[in-house]
Amino acid sequence: MPPSQKRARRYDLVRTRTAVQAQFAHVRAAVGTLTQDQLALPTRLGEWTVRELAAHLTMAVSNVCRNLELPEPPGEKPELTLLEWPFSTAGRAGRIADDAAALATDRPDLDALYAETADRFEAAVPGVAEDRLLPTRVGVMRLGDFLVTRTVELVVHTDDLNAAAGLDIPYDRQALAACTRLLTDALAEKAPGGSVEVRVPPFSVVQCVQGPKHTRGTPPNVVETDPLTWIRLATGRTQWSRALDEAKVSASGERADLSDLLPLLR
Secondary structure (H helix, E strand, C coil), X not given: CCCCCCCCCCCCHHHHHHHHHHHHHHHHHHHCCCCHHHHCCECCCCCCEHHHHHHHHHHHHHHHXXXXXXXXXXXXXXXXXXHHHHHHCCCCHHHHHHHHHHHHHHCCCHHHHHHHHHHHHHHHCCCCCCCCEEEXXXXXXXXXXXXXXXXXXXXXXXXXHHHHHCCCXXXXXXXXXXXXXXXXXXXXXXXXXXXXXXXXXCCEEEEECCCCCCCCCCCCCEEEECHHHHHHHHCCCCCHHHHHHCCCEEEECCCCCCHHHCCCCC
């Protein structure tokens, strides 16, 4: 993958931290209503049940605290940048599934687990500088960057939980925005160029794919979709052809076919 020539997008630490807390609170409220029958339902994540998915969602937040409790790695620069993170997740699914299953077994009281996770985050994260380095499982990252990845984990798995249990958990606007922007920026990182404009209103517009670059007016190759459809495409929850057939995506121009570039997260 060619190195990006663009300046990475910056995210406000306080807004991102607040978004993580808000989205986790939405999930916590919904999980507290689930019956035992609902917790036993299958999900679209392989063999995961709703209970295991709910347990995994706490891990997305508690990993911030766990990493903060470890000694800060030496050096002044991260090993992994925010735009590199989406491409670092492949190959970890098996270990993550094992950890989620173990947590769901060890901590059957989800209400207590969610309360503990929320309290731990509130005690550990506020006041820590965004440049604090964390030893994450995929490499050393800045706290500010790692928190943005947590919006992806929470938003994507909120969608999974809604689909599996028939819920209508809301999406915090800032969490949805950060997730959408990171995944569109990751597309531009994977396929740098200026021949295709990808629009995900109201949160993001990026140009990508090598070829003729437009300079004014409407570009010849345009892709437009809504945030949740984009997130599902970027994470493999839906297929490009299906989104087109269902009119969830509009694509005009001979280069406006992103099927070979998706999904971004595996």
